[in-house]
Amino acid sequence: RHCRPGDEVEVRVSVPAEVQVGRGAGVVVLEVQDTGPGIAAADQARVFDRYVRVGDGRMPGSGLGLAVVREFVEAHEGRVELVSAPGLGTTVTVRLPLASA
Numbered sequence: 001r002h003c004r005p006g007d008e009v010e011v012r013v014s015v016p017a018e019v020q021v022g023r024g025a026g027v028v029v030l031e032v033q034d035t036g037p038g039i040a041a042a043d044q045a046r047v048f049d050r051y052v053r054v055g056d057g058r059m060p061g062s063g064l065g066l067a068v069v070r071e072f073v074e075a076h077e078g079r080v081e082l083v084s085a086p087g088l089g090t091t092v093t094v095r096l097p098l099a100s101a
Contacts, residue, residue, distance in 0.1 A: 003036040007089075010034075015098065026098045027078075033091040039084040047082065069094070 003009060012031045040045060043054040050067040066082075069092070073080045078096035 003034050007034055016019045028034055028098055030094040031091060031095075033089065035089045038086040038088050039082070040086055040092055044084055048080075052080045066092070 010031075010033045012029075012033075014029050015026055016029060039054055046052045048066050048070045050064060052067075057077060066080075070080050073094050073096065076096055078094060080095075081092075081093045082090065084090035
């Protein structure tokens, strides 16, 4: 929906054994990577704010998606990161602690 025709999106989920958080519990890592137009450095922090849309405004959306993601992840004691470069795509990484047994 937010990519150009021909762009690709890859979704990866992993539980890295070497990553530890909190009381020794592991984390689950979710990565969404695209080959889209990327996000300008000046806009990257803003995309997590409600109702913020970057780019030329031609893409549909309300500007709530990443704001909702961040609130959900932080409510579950996780972290969300964004890495992007104009013309090279964007990767959003979510790290959530695994529940202890």
